[in-house]
Amino acid sequence: MAKLQKSIDKRNALVKATIELVNNNGFHATPMSKIAKMAKVSPATIYLYFENKQDLLNQTYIDVKAEYTKYAFETYDSSMSVAYGFEIIWKRISNFKLNECEEAMFLAQCDNTPIIDEAIRQEGIKHLQPLLDLWERGKKEGIIKPISDYLLYAYAINPLSFLMMTQNRGSFKLTKENIEEAFQAAWSSIKLCK
Template sequence: MKHKDELKREAIINETIAIVYAKGFVGVKMAHVARKVNISPSTLYVYFKSKDDLISTIATELLKNITEISQNQLNTNLPYKLKFKAIWLFYINFGVNNRKEMSFIHQVKQSPYFEMIPESLRNLKSSFVLDLLDEGKREGLIKNLDNKILSALLESFLNETVKLIDSKTLKLNEEDTNTMFLLAWDAIKN
């Protein structure tokens, strides 16, 4: 049995993310990924059992990392609006600086691969945002709407803000990100 090399594993993951960014999941062919990272297809299968395993493993690891980092960024001692803004800025910065990874996650969320991610992780990521929304509702600071509606609204604002920064319509600076944050805040505040 071949031993796993962490650098090869990372190269496989990075190449897969790049392919999905450029072509979507349909572009991921195991033999092509292996060729791009200069390994044989049989070596690739030492790391990942199948295309489904490859994609779901990458998605799981990305979601876990994003969730852990965002939770570590959260200063629970801040007033609610500032706490909310800190998370907002984290996701804007992460989205701008990790375009391919964010595209990968967005595509996974819209596909059957999302169901392959452990439910505990899907729930953890969701509960983090839902807990923050529930806190705002309890404090009477945000509208008492269904969290799915609030989450969809905020995710749309975040995604579009990242797109506007990518297209150079907005800058990744305090003024423009604050403007977009205030628009999102105005949409949900009580």
């Protein structure tokens, strides 16, 4: 059992080092040797867990995406109204992005660059299924604009990444009031006006 935990700890250290180095240096300036050094393992140890650097990046992306979506949907129930369900999910996502900055920044980089394999990116999208299902129900009920889920995500969720980056740079401090205003703006951008 101790051997298994040690193995899990090493893999987790590699993932954590990958996130930190990619956030600080970018994908291309993050060699495997630096990842191993930061994780305090030998470079050969990486290959016990990952096939190569691309596999390490892909698996780190999926791990972080799973953590992110587990948090986002933890208090959501599909029986909630569309408006309330969206508010619950949106506020959980904002909380994650503003409090788990390292992971959120890593996801933002992965989502906005071609470094992650397309098949892995599609697998990552599957983790958002409860949100996509909510939007589909909202479209059928005439509550959400009948537009592409990519557009809905771009207008309702992606601005949180901008706010996270702005806060991380110290340019803007988000308050409860700002977060509520941002939620109202996000909801207004996707709800169907009647």
